[in-house]
Amino acid sequence: MAMSVEERFELIKRNTEEIVTEEELRNLLKTKKNPRVYCGYEPSGPLHLGHFVTITKLMDLQKAGFQIVILLADIHALLNRKGQEEQIKKEVENWKKTIKAIGIKTEIAIGSDFEFSKEYQLDVMRLAQDSTINRGLRSMQEIARDVENATISQLWYPLMQVVDIKHLKLDVALGGLEQRKIHMIGREMKKTLNHGFIALHTPLITSLKGPGQKMSKSIPGSGISVTDSLDEIKKTIKGAYCPEKEIKENPILQILRLIIFPRFEKIEIKRQEKFGGNLNFSNYESLEKTYASGKLHPLDLKNCVTDYLWKVIEPIRKNWK
């Protein structure tokens, strides 16, 4: 039953964009029994497909023996102009409920519970002394709301994120690829903070509207969240970008790889007899190969993704109520 270091490593590496660095991760697995990993989320708006990718990865990490920490970064949401204090407080409660509904076994940290301590703030100031404004701004390019008119608070954000990693005593920081620049500042500041960590990045899902567009709550049809009904999901998936045979920047395939396959032993694609009948796949690679060959039509694939996404989201919606 016990997994070897290499098995744990492979499980963690699955579906990641990069591990900084792989060698450090192997070492960690060898030397520490239950390392700590976190992923931080700005509690603003419902949990959506993008969040699911890192949640899925956290589940892998748990299987690999990690202690999981989810940070509800309320102060960060505030600094990033995602809403007023009262509003964010409500979102924190929603997120707590959602995480509970998902059923993942995790420690939940709230930013405002520990980010005001003297030691924490001193660390932020130490970092501030060693970081240029330009570096801070660059790290926020993919994260900041209204980045052309960035505020000082948005420069404060990456510094606090790095200090979070130290104060939550984490060995590994997980995030989407957009987090990489902040994590890299953090790694370079190892000496300043007297705390090092490994950065683990998942791929970003392409917008359902197609490549080059943002997946955003404010763009209808670009994403799916846990609050969507079955009808809304059907409609959104139906309208999604999904060229025949195309496996690059195909959001429907990405959902299968990053969210659905990690949760199901095998998946079944229901298909009318005249189109060849049902298909079964036990891993993503074989499905991708079939799709690339043109033997699997996009519409059949979409129907399948809708079914399985609903299998993931329905229980969450049920538990939430």
Next chain:
RNA sequence: CUCCCUAUAGCUCAAGGGUAGAGCAAUUGGCCGUAGCCCGAUGUAUGCAGGUUCGAGUCCUGCUAGGGAGACCA
């Protein structure tokens, strides 16, 4: 605190004091066992409060919001 610039459709922008337009987005029709691409159709708007004028998006005043500037040289 003082000065300057900006404010028009969901977004980016256009309209010499005289009927507020375009592109993109959205919705929709065609193509097509999905979507996209391509082709066609369809909406919605002058930040707020006053004033000048026959007539104001346009000129004037105040307000609000966003942005920029303010040693010396001058």
